[in-house]
Amino acid sequence: MLTIKNLKAKIATEEGEKEILKGIDLKVNAGEIHAIMGPNGSGKSTLASVLTGREGYEVTEGEVIFEKKNLLDESPEDRARLGIFLAFQYPVEIPGVSNTNFLKTAINEIRKSKGEEPMSSVDFLKLIKEKAKLVGLDPQMISRYVNVGFSGGEKKRNEIFQLAMLNPKLSILDETDSGLDIDALRTVADGVNKLRTKDNAFIVITHYQRLLDYIVPDFVHVMYDGKIVKSGDKDLALHLEEHGYDWITNDKNAVTV
Amino acid sequence: MNNEETEKTDLKAKLLNNFRDFEKNLNGDAAGIIHEKRKDAIKYFETLGFPVKKLEEWKYTNLTPALKHTFKNPLEEYTSALSENDIKDFLIKKENVNLLVFVNGQFERKLSKICSKNDNVFIGSFSDGMKTHRDIIESHFSKYVNYTNSGLTALNTAFAGEGCFVYAGKGEQISEPVHILCISDAREEVYFSQLRNLIVAEDNSSVNIAEDYYTIGDKHSFTNTVTEIFCEKNSGVEHYKIQNEGPNAYYTGTTQVHQEKDSRYSDTTISWGGAIIRNDLNSVFEGTNTECHFYGLYLLSGKQHVDNHTFADHKSPNCYSNELYKGILDDNSTGVFNGKIMVRPDAQKTNAYQSNNNILISDDSTIYSKPQLEIFADDVKCSHGATSGQLNEDEMFYLQSRGIGRENARTLLLYAYASDVIDSIKFGELKEMIEIKLEKKLKKGD
Numbered sequence A: 001m002l003t004i005k006n007l008k009a010k011i012a013t014e015e016g017e018k019e020i021l022k023g024i025d026l027k028v029n030a031g032e033i034h035a036i037m038g039p040n041g042s043g044k045s046t047l048a049s050v051l052t053g054r055e056g057y058e059v060t061e062g063e064v065i066f067e068k069k070n071l072l073d074e075s076p077e078d079r080a081r082l083g084i085f086l087a088f089q090y091p092v093e094i095p096g097v098s099n100t101n102f103l104k105t106a107i108n109e110i111r112k113s114k115g116e117e118p119m120s121s122v123d124f125l126k127l128i129k130e131k132a133k134l135v136g137l138d139p140q141m142i143s144r145y146v147n148v149g150f151s152g153g154e155k156k157r158n159e160i161f162q163l164a165m166l167n168p169k170l171s172i173l174d175e176t177d178s179g180l181d182i183d184a185l186r187t188v189a190d191g192v193n194k195l196r197t198k199d200n201a202f203i204v205i206t207h208y209q210r211l212l213d214y215i216v217p218d219f220v221h222v223m224y225d226g227k228i229v230k231s232g233d234k235d236l237a238l239h240l241e242e243h244g245y246d247w248i249t250n251d252k253n254a255v256t257v
Numbered sequence B: 001m002n003n004e005e006t007e008k009t010d011l012k013a014k015l016l017n018n019f020r021d022f023e024k025n026l027n028g029d030a031a032g033i034i035h036e037k038r039k040d041a042i043k044y045f046e047t048l049g050f051p052v053k054k055l056e057e058w059k060y061t062n063l064t065p066a067l068k069h070t071f072k073n074p075l076e077e078y079t080s081a082l083s084e085n086d087i088k089d090f091l092i093k094k095e096n097v098n099l100l101v102f103v104n105g106q107f108e109r110k111l112s113k114i115c116s117k118n119d120n121v122f123i124g125s126f127s128d129g130m131k132t133h134r135d136i137i138e139s140h141f142s143k144y145v146n147y148t149n150s151g152l153t154a155l156n157t158a159f160a161g162e163g164c165f166v167y168a169g170k171g172e173q174i175s176e177p178v179h180i181l182c183i184s185d186a187r188e189e190v191y192f193s194q195l196r197n198l199i200v201a202e203d204n205s206s207v208n209i210a211e212d213y214y215t216i217g218d219k220h221s222f223t224n225t226v227t228e229i230f231c232e233k234n235s236g237v238e239h240y241k242i243q244n245e246g247p248n249a250y251y252t253g254t255t256q257v258h259q260e261k262d263s264r265y266s267d268t269t270i271s272w273g274g275a276i277i278r279n280d281l282n283s284v285f286e287g288t289n290t291e292c293h294f295y296g297l298y299l300l301s302g303k304q305h306v307d308n309h310t311f312a313d314h315k316s317p318n319c320y321s322n323e324l325y326k327g328i329l330d331d332n333s334t335g336v337f338n339g340k341i342m343v344r345p346d347a348q349k350t351n352a353y354q355s356n357n358n359i360l361i362s363d364d365s366t367i368y369s370k371p372q373l374e375i376f377a378d379d380v381k382c383s384h385g386a387t388s389g390q391l392n393e394d395e396m397f398y399l400q401s402r403g404i405g406r407e408n409a410r411t412l413l414l415y416a417y418a419s420d421v422i423d424s425i426k427f428g429e430l431k432e433m434i435e436i437k438l439e440k441k442l443k444k445g446d
């Protein structure tokens, strides 16, 4: 589904250009769940931003192929229409735009891009009800402005609600677990598990093993200084929980990708 | 091209001539308080003339392009040829509305419809009001607005004679809104219209008024209005001014509000049509515990120029004023916002808030925003803020990342940005009409 090859990206800062992604290789197939872990500042969110087309990053090398399309050539909205979704680490508040209006516009633009008719209001309301229940979002929140006045946890839940509504092929969850209480974490994870099919895939960025107890990954990758320095199965996460990152970062020669 | 000064003088000289003709045709009306004021005002117009950029209050607004044209005075020879069909798109979709139609400043009786009528209420034209409510008009006319320091107000006062007159007697809550449709008929000729409105809300009364400006045809037009609003004790006036004029329309106008104890006044001014627009909105708090809201939205494109000058004059203690003006500027458009708050020495316990926000969509658009706070009392709460910037890119990206294209994302965000001004419109059917137009206008531009 997704192939990332030797992806390098830099940003322009006040002190000059700074390379953040230093050659990422990753392959994600339909039906898989990949976890990406790694210390603060290692480039996890940057990878998510580059994959979704946020401005400000310059890709200097490498390529990203998503279902045979060169993803880096597409606009952010077209990537979303192709089926890529990012649950943001820090969702923004948008005063004046209601969740309903926002989602209705999004769904209908995605449908339009596929040559489909707009969704009827009845179907839309049905879908909202169903998906709100799935992720345990208070339906009251849906009529409110996007994320305005939402608690940290509510914002995260709202991201997963949007994911459920848009039904993407590839979902990137950037630290969705941070800010969620234990019960919320379980509901959200259950929601994700229910959304899982053999045709979609998830990249789960997290610092904690806890989330991976619920959303069990097929692969775990460690990102360090803009590169994936280690990959393994779910046991790698357990090992990291116990030993931290030192054992990897101190001995970079031990890297196997 | 001719010399600007000559042209200006031409229009002024023409207007001074017009005044003599106007006087001759007044007949019985030439005797009385109102005509005394007219005669006095024309002298001021003769001295002051049209405002020039040298004046501090006109620093950013240049009327010269408007003064170049050889405008006709509708008083000379004018009969409107507009039919109901011509104005049907301008009507507010509500059954019980008092509709007053003015075409080039002249009252169109056959297109108008008045539904609120009783001994204690008058809604109609200024000239009709003079027949039945002369005493009331004379006791308020030109009492609040000052023509000795404004050439445009002097000009309007000199030609005062037509416009709308609304009278809500003591205790009258007029539930049917007043829709004043002011149309510039610019299909054949270029006209310079003067419109003079007077709103009198007596003790404990209330009324809602929407001034709505449109142009038909694409010749030039110039409308200069003065609206005086008298809010007696504990009265409430909701006022809307919607400027939908065409790309060759010039507009200048002053709204002067006089607020007595416990009164409430609220104005929402929406400006999105017209070549040059200058609005002056002044409210003087003559009594304690009054409340005043000024809301404004200007959505500009092309070479449009809109100048909003507002003035909340806190003369009495315990009054509240709140102001929110928002601008969206595209292409080569220019916005001017000058918000003055004066807290006079007696006005203790004043609460006065003001904010002006601007989104500059294009690099070539310009905003001049100036708060002007003059505070002479010590126990006051005042705040003001002005911002100008671009659309928030994080918000844009969030919407795009959900599949919403840049165009639609922009429309959603700008619509949301304007919504707190739109929400100040309590007249539901008018609000709906504005919402539909706003969305259309946002979608069209890019």
Ligand SMILES: Nc1ncnc2c1ncn2[C@@H]1O[C@H](COP(=O)(O)OP(=O)(O)OP(=O)(O)O)[C@@H](O)[C@H]1O
Residues within 6 Å of the ligand: A011, A013, A020, A038, A039, A040, A041, A042, A043, A044, A045, A046, A047, A056, A089
């Ligand atoms: N716009 C920017 N300007 C300056 N530096 C940036 C910018 N974006 C990212 N960086 C830097 O790039 C590096 C990677 O940041 P990124 O947010 O991708 O890390 P992360 O792995 O997601 O960290 P965390 O676990 O804390 O979320 C950091 O050093 C960060 O400071």
Ligand SMILES: [Mg+2]
Residues within 6 Å of the ligand: A044, A045, A046, A089, A174
């Ligand atoms: Mg991050």
